[in-house]
Amino acid sequence: MTRRLVDEAAAVGTPRRAGSKQDRNSDSKARSQVQAAAMADVIRRVVDASPPLTAEQRDRLAVLLQGHGAAK
Numbered sequence: 001m002t003r004r005l006v007d008e009a010a011a012v013g014t015p016r017r018a019g020s021k022q023d024r025n026s027d028s029k030a031r032s033q034v035q036a037a038a039m040a041d042v043i044r045r046v047v048d049a050s051p052p053l054t055a056e057q058r059d060r061l062a063v064l065l066q067g068h069g070a071a072k
Contacts, residue, residue, distance in 0.1 A: 047053075053061070
């Protein structure tokens with residue numbers, strides 16, 4: 001189950017169709033909001049299906065989600 005959710009999370013930002021550059025840029029904010037909501041849903045399901053995280057694991061994930069560097 002977790003592998004399926006990870007695959008689903010990876011697909012969240014995958015473009016569904018090609019269009020002109022203007023078409024792609026015209027609704028980028030709305031697309032970003034939809035993608036963020038979809039990622040939040042997938043992340044919630046992964047967290048719910050997983051054993052409790054340690055404090056260190058939570059800290060590492062927070063860094064990844066905030067975009068302030070790579071996990072080591």
